[in-house]
Amino acid sequence: MKAWRALAATAALSLTLAGCGGGPGASDNTLTVWLMDGSAEDALIAELNAEFEQSHPGMKVDYQVQQWNGIQDRLTTALASDDPPDVIELGNSQNPQFSAEGTLLDLTADAEALNKPQWVPALAESGAWEGKQYGVPFYAANRVVVYNKELFDKAGITQLPTNREELLGAIAKLEQTHGADPEFQSLYLPGQSWYALLSFIWDSGGELAVPEGPNYKGALDTEQARDGIAYYQQLVKESGTLAPADTDEAEPQQAEVYAKGKVAMMIALPWEVQTAAEQNPRIAEISGAFPIPSKFPGRTAPVFLGGSNLAIPAGSADAEAAKDYLKLLTSQKYQTKIAESGVVPGASQDTSALEGNPVSAAMAIASKSGKVPPAVPQWAAVEAGQNPLKDMMTAVLTGQKSIVDATMEANDKIDQLLAAKN
Structure with missing residues (x-):
């Protein structure tokens, strides 16, 4: 914006x-x-x-x-x-x-x-x-984890994941059952899906920015935020996703990838199922969903609303x-x-x-x-243009930077944007 x-x-x-x-x-x-x-x-x-x-x-x-x-x-x-x-x-x-x-x-x-x-x-x-x-x-x-019921059934997954470890466990079962198919992806997760990333940062107790006097400052350079980013990195690694590390869910449209029936899960908005069904009408019948799991038992991860x-x-x-x-x-x-x-x-x-x-x-x-992100006028500048969160995730997932270095750099950029006058 x-x-x-x-x-x-x-x-x-x-x-x-x-x-x-x-x-x-x-x-x-x-x-x-x-x-x-x-x-x-x-x-x-x-x-x-x-x-x-x-x-x-x-x-x-x-x-x-x-x-x-x-x-x-x-x-x-x-x-x-x-x-x-x-x-x-x-x-x-x-x-x-x-x-x-x-x-x-x-x-x-x-x-x-x-x-x-x-x-x-x-x-x-x-x-x-x-x-x-x-x-x-x-x-x-808000986003949920959309899943293919048939692929879950064939992998013997009878209980939907309710925490982070169970989600990783489901991925392991899916990979064991379907992983021989080179087109199969247990979780389609683009590198720059920053709305999905927010859930893991918030769930770990991290924030994007925090108040400092009358203004805000970036908060990505914390142990909590880095924990959420590290979990995202783990999901990408263990799921064997074929999604690009340098684009978000719109490039290509993840719903169109899911429509092919070779993706077991995607973190998506509900209407993306209907988008997928335009290409594959049957996909709507075999799709279910569950909230993004939290690292804490009995909770669901916070979601970008x-x-x-x-x-x-x-x-x-x-x-x-x-x-x-x-x-x-x-x-x-x-x-x-x-x-x-x-x-x-x-x-x-x-x-x-x-x-x-x-x-x-x-x-x-x-x-x-x-x-929601910080309700300050300057936040729109963070989301617009070259979003520091997207650059940060690409750098981490491609090995260009460590999580520590990438979060420090992104945090500096957020500080600069939040300090700018409208």
Whole structure:
């Protein structure tokens, strides 16, 4: 994600945004709502908008679907304009930047009415800034271990792994049974799957960054973080994965690799099973999932909780109506519908609607240990561009650097990025 302050002055000259009208601060009885492509099913939005319009006679919802590609610039432009949308969706790691700039409405006093007691804690954290709430949790998803039931059955694995040692034990059985096949992989694990790596770092008690006064500093150069990295390295070694050490799960798409039926496990988002099924319809029938195992008995490993928040631009001409819209969307009725679409509802801790699908059910269980990176504006710069975590893992897995040297170098780069001004 790009730092956006420098773009604000020029972006308004180059983009013309739909949904503008009525002049600065003037309501035109239209509530403009920006949600992202794929975030909510059409039927849900149609019902939501109809219910809102019925309770607000004379007001219409101008619902606009936005694409993730380029959304940072579009939000920058919209929030800097005199006539922004009234409700927006933004990634939870984007939220701190816009909160810090003062371009989002302070919703602290409205939080209880927006179902705050049921918010997913990690998402709530991402929408907070300096003790105030600017973002409301919308939905989230997290990774699980997706596995091929047939390959597990043939290897005689009757109990799913519940801790790190059991996961290594399952890999050993899979390798013993199927390892003669040169295309077989007990675990497909790319070298730069840093979202998966976070689970092992956090599970070992490590952190990416920690507070230092009013700022943050990198925390990879600790024994705990290195323990998580070492376990990742062990998984790569013992699984015999054929995944590249210098790319992530998108290059190639790991779902397409899994679809071939020669991969026993992958650490993936639930919908990657459906992506695989587009190539091999049968793969959905023979796939199951379990939470990423912890090193500690009775726990599941913490997981990166990626998702979206909802916010109201500070310049909204219909802020009160926008709050009413958010009240509807965060109500149990619509949060249940969000869960039924296959994601973790952000404003409800009731995930029972996900229990019907084994992969989604595993995601729901794992989400209870969800975490997010530091909720500071500068963190977006760490994820964007040449992510130090990715470079670190490639260096370790290819033998270019020891874990100690690689973590020290990555930590220095994170320090520099976190110290930079927006």
